[in-house]
Every structure is written in C-alpha cells, then in structure tokens.
Amino acid sequence: MNTMSPDESQHDVAPKEIANRPRKNTAFEQLDRPGSVRINVQGAFIVDDDSFTPPRSGSPPRYTGPGETKDIRLPHHKTGVSHIAVDIGGSLAKCVYFTQDPNGQGGKLSFKNFETEHIDDLISFMDSLVNGKRSGQGDCLVKKKDRLHIMATGGGAYKYYDKIKEALGVEIYREDEMECLIVGLDFFITEIPDEVFTYSEEDPMQFAERRVDIYPYLLVNIGSGVSMIKVSGPQQFQRIGGSSLGGGTLWGLLSLLTSARSFDEMLGMAENGDNAKVDMLVGDIYGGGYGRIGLKSSTIASSFGKVFKKQVEYGTEYCPESSTATNNDGKNRGFEPEDISRSLLYAVSNNIGQIAYLQAQNHGLEHIYFGGSFIRGHKQTMNTLSYAIKFWSKGEKKAYFLRHEGYLGSVGAFIRRQPRNWGRRYSASDEYPYPGIRSTGEEA
C-alpha cells in the first residue's frame, strides 16, 4: 500500500466492503455533525495477521517492514462513523477510514496513501467511501444526509479544498496540520499497544513501555520537509523549527541520480550500497582517526566528498543510465547508484537527527518521536536517526518510532473532534484527560 509506483495507485479502488456495503440510516443519524458519532477505541490493537483477537501479551514483537501499514482493529466500536480523514502533504496524501466488521465484531481503521500529484486518484477513492457506488448517470446512490464527511488537514486541505468539495459534494472540515499531528501522536502513544518502539542495529525493534506522563516531548515529522514540534501538554504545542532537507530532497535527488522511480526502490538500493565509495571519511583525510577531538577514522567528514575529484578526473558527465543494474558499464565511472543512495540516505537522516538533538537540547526535551512518511519502517533510516540522537546526546535522549508513522496527521484529523475520555484504553483508572483532545463539553 505504501509502494509509490504512480501506475499502481491509479488502479486503486475502494475495498468492496465499503463501496458496496449496505447502508443503515440508523448508524448515520448524526452525520450532519462530525465527531458526533464517537469512535470507541477501547481494546484497540494492530492487526498483525488476520486474526480477530489481539496478540497475547508477551508474544514476541513482529517487525513491520517497509510498505506495510497494518489496520487497527476497534473491537468495541459497533456503529458506523460520520467521517473519513485525509492529510494532504506536499508529496503524499494519507487517508484513514473506518469499516464495520461484516460479522458485527466491531470494525477497523484502514490506511491508504496516494501521491499528491495524482490528486484525482485520491478524490475518486474518497468518492467511493463517501458517496458509495455511482449510478450509470454518475448520480450518487447514497442519500445526501447519509454521506460521510471529510476531515482534512495538511497544505492540500487548503490548496485542493474547492476541487474536492465540488467533486464530492460533501462538507470538508479543515483542521490545523500541527494540531492533528500531535493529536494523532498522542493517540498512538496512549491508546495503541505495540505501536511505539525504539530501534538500533543491536536491539532491532523494542516496543516502548507505556508512559503515563508523556509530556513534554519533541515530535520530528519527516515528510517532504521536516517539522519539529515541541509538545508541552494536551493542545500545548509550538513549531520550534524544521528543515528543508527531508524526504523530498532524498527522493528528488535520487530520482535524478539513479533509475529508481519509487521510494521503496530507493530504500532498497540504499540497503545494498557502500557509502564509503562516495563519502569522504575522516580516515581519507587523516590517513587514520583524529583522536584529539574524538573523530574516528570511519566518521563521515563530507557526504559525497569523494565525488568531485573523481568526476573531474574522468572529465565526463555522470548518467544514471550507465550505472543501473541493467548496464554494468556504470562501474567505469566509479559511482554505483546503490552507493549514492546509501550516502544520501545517511546524509539526510544524520542531519535530521543532529538538528532534532540540538532542538531537543535547547528546549530541554528528552523524548524524541520520529513520524512522517520518510521513515517507512526502514531499518537503516531508523538506525541512523537513533544513532544520531544517541551519539549527540551521549545516550541521554531517546528516539522513538511508530508503526503508523506516516498517519499521525490523518489519524489526528480523524479523532480530533471526539469528546475526551471516550473509550480510552485506560479510561476507567486514568485521571488524566484525554491528551491532545480539546474538550467539547460532551463527556462520555
């Protein structure tokens, strides 16, 4: 579902169970007011296989590879919902929607993304969710009052507002992007078991212990660009910084420098590369380490630092055609697309890690959560980010990742207007108000 091949997404259609499901008016009584149908998240869990029961406590964590975004089962939510949610970013649009279980055992949240460039695919997908099947004349078969509303966030919620509204004929409620991100993150941290984890090469995927007091923390959201948000409490947040060197930079440069045409293809290349072929290491400059200031021989002194002199030497232009797997002549030029990919992945990830550390340090934050579609559950990426935080903070700060990292904003938009304390995992025993959710006065 995360594969970014543009062709694939054009063939997407809504799952049958949604597009064709029988609509019961009773379930959509209050559709004119989004959020008035409450989402009961009690007992929610990530569906790691096709079972209808949550994993046993203590069972070994299962690694979620790149490209997989697991459904979240909501066993206690028996009714329909009033809305779907979408987060339309610069490169990707992330959609979250609910489907009832055909056997009446609650339902589930599903996740799907589209390239923002192919906005019409997203609109047609949302149309099938909102309006159901259309008649031969293009008329909707679902009555207007029964239609799902759309909660939208991200820049595209503004840029494409008119277009989407006109195409779907339903109300679109726009939500602030940063607010949705933190509401979504709070939800994942607090409600979903086995969602948050730490990562390192030695200790691959360790699910985090649940923390009662989650504030303050730093959210580093890496999409096309990077946003860093300091969160001090429910609804208390501030965008303290960011970087233009993010996913868009990696994907853009690698689409110029390699034959890869999807994000996952690029990450795959990086896995097989050796960055020392293009990066200048401390050892390349010193002939060894620079012990006095603690720089090891293997430390990267300059990303792509070996390239310039070789290019000048060859006197020729670099062309990715001649360096692809289909043509081994590329070796003559000295640069393999795999090595280039790995170097750039390291450069971007390291850089984000360093800036995140410095921001966290400046603001006295110990816990750093990395979200956004850049990460994609990719081991090297997470390892590099983790290592950077550990290295710079001398082990004092910690990097956390999420299995639904790309969907913080859309999940935030989905649940943002719920009354607080509704169906919480720990709601019976918990004195804290539902984090990140504005009180609507509608107590459960």
Place this chain on the structure above:
Amino acid sequence: MNTMSPDESQHDVAPKEIANRPRKNTAFEQLDRPGSVRINVQGAFIVDDDSFTPPRSGSPPRYTGPGETKDIRLPHHKTGVSHIAVDIGGSLAKCVYFTQDPNGQGGKLSFKNFETEHIDDLISFMDSLVNGKRSGQGDCLVKKKDRLHIMATGGGAYKYYDKIKEALGVEIYREDEMECLIVGLDFFITEIPDEVFTYSEEDPMQFAERRVDIYPYLLVNIGSGVSMIKVSGPQQFQRIGGSSLGGGTLWGLLSLLTSARSFDEMLGMAENGDNAKVDMLVGDIYGGGYGRIGLKSSTIASSFGKVFKKQVEYGTEYCPESSTATNNDGKNRGFEPEDISRSLLYAVSNNIGQIAYLQAQNHGLEHIYFGGSFIRGHKQTMNTLSYAIKFWSKGEKKAYFLRHEGYLGSVGAFIRRQPRNWGRRYSASDEYPYPGIRSTGEEA
C-alpha cells in the same frame, strides 16, 4: 588563484621573486628553530591594489569577489622568515608564504591553494619555495641550513607527511588543525584591518568594528565538511560539532548533476538559477502561507521537493549533458543546471546556518565567524548564511565573514609558534596577551 580548474593548477610555478631571489644567509641564521625568526605584523594591511601604502581610513570598503585572495603587506618585517605553512584539507591544500619586498619596504604574505588530489603540484610549489631552483641534476641550490621549514596542518599533514618530507628533504612541523584554525582567526580578527565583515543583500559588505574582547565566539569552518569550534579564550577551544553536509557535498553533487567542473563555475551557475523551479515552497503545498506558524508562502518547505514527481512523470533519466548551456534541449526535462545549483547552494548554506545557530544557542555564543574554502567570498552563500543566523536568532546573533576565509588554518600554522605580543597592531596600548598564541617564554 582560487579557480579550481585542475588544468590550471598544473601549470603553477613559484613566483619568480621567490624561486630566483638572492638568498642572504644573515636572514636565515636561526632557521633550525621554526618561529625563531619573528614575523613583525605591525601595520599589516591587505593589499587591495598595487600601492605600497595602507588604504586611508574612511575610504569606502572594496568588495573582494570570489577567486581573489589578496596579499597581506607587512611593512615592518625587514628580515626573511624561517618557514612556510600549509593546511592540507580533504579537497584543498592552502599555502601561505612570505616574500621580502625587493625595494626593502618590508614584505608580504601570499596565499595559494591546490587541489589535494594534485598533491604533487603542491609539493613542487613548496619545493621551489623551500629549496629554490634545482640544478640540472635535481640538486638543490640552497644550502641545507638555509632552507625554509614547513609548518603543516590539516589531515594531509599526517597523510602526506612521509611523501612531503622525502620529496623536500626538510623538517615538517605538524600542528593541530583546530588550534591552527583559531590561532589564524584570532590573528585576522585582531591584527588585520578591513578583514572581518558582515554581509546582507541590503547592506553588502560592512567591515566590523574592532572588538577588544573577542571571546567567546563560535567558529564555523566550512571546507569539504563542517567543523564548529567554541572558542572561550586564547588556546581555550572545543570542537562542539560539525556536519558532513559541506563544500564536498555541494561540489560532489553538482559535479554529478551539472557539467560544471570547477567550484567557481558552480557558484556562477547558482547565481543565474531559480530554486523555486526545483524546491517545494510552502506556497506549493498550501497554495499560500501557513500563517499560524509563521511560514511564508515563499519559504522552502522541501529542497528538491518538486523533482521526484516530475521525474516520474517524464519517466526518463536525467542527464546533465542535455541540460547544459550548449544544448537547449535540456529544457524539455524541466530542470536547468542553474536551478539545481542554486537550490543545492541554498540547501547546504541554510542547513549550516541553522546548525550554527543551534550550537551557538546551546553554548550561549553571540558572535559566529564563518571560515573555510566553501564560502569563497560568494555573495549568495554569505547572504544565505547571514540570513539563517538572523532568522533563527531573531536578530540576536551575528554572522561574520573574512576576506581570507580559506586560510585560517594555514595562517594559524604560519604564526602559531611566534612569541606573544610580537609586533602587534595595538601592542603598545594593549593589556591583553596576544590571543590564541601559546606563551613560549620569549617575550618581545
């Protein structure tokens, strides 16, 4: 002299005045002990034209364009010197040497750089300085005891130590790189008028007022990679951070993505580019600004963020050949090498500026000096770095530049072993010890 065309540097020979000058033994009496011939820097000034007098105070500052490294005249230094100095970095080797004025009016420091890759050119240049002309049999015409010594710093001082020693047959004194950088910078800040300046588009080149109390400050040295050094006092310094995204990254990536084969050619391209053609701006995502968090429509959200989707659209590989000035077909692909160059220059400079600000903020430093061969007196680069510091610090911190930015390390190595307070510009009235110079017990 700064032009990085590799062909050019191969034709370099030592200036006639050095290679052929008559050697007087009296001037080299103490050559066996480097630093024992003291450099008198009293009244030193940058030679902006061919005059032998310093510029009148109050005369308008003259902009030093890229590629120019002016001599520094030392009107009161009457004798010869014992050494030359070289700073051998990952990409460039920077050489500083003294020549006596033929008319007996003191002498001058001259500056010359070589690509580290062409280390033999550097060695042959140093050979002509150290050993003078060789006889037809390759024997030196200068007696061993009269030969100049070499003060060397940078990684290459270790990596190429044996090679240089063997080739030149003189002693090489290796100096710590970070120490040389700060000694050189202290020298330029304290001794050389019209050396340090601030830069902005509105207020191009403003020479800085002399500061009596220069500590603490942050030095950001940008060569192939980036080093950030906190300087708290003479000889008190700490490398607090750095980045692998530096000059080597810009030069390496642009040598892959454009037909440019010299640093200055790349900078020239960047001057004529429009980064909005490849960068994703906030306006591209939002259709306007994101006022709530203070992001303007023109803010760069993602460097190279527009590239991926276009590349996928075209379905073709990018080749710099078809985008060069010699072939206008490149336009069909949508990416001009000028736009790519500008985007990458912005990305690298902005990023360094942000990290520099964050480090300065963490360590309570107000003054930030940018040095290193990346800058090259280039207006866009300086403007971007300045803007980043101003933006992030809300005007509280200041970026300073130097006209000899690439030669901090080599000048530091050149003067490092001098006795303190020797021939200082303000030595008569100044109570502060010469900054950055270790006391050798040889007071002037």
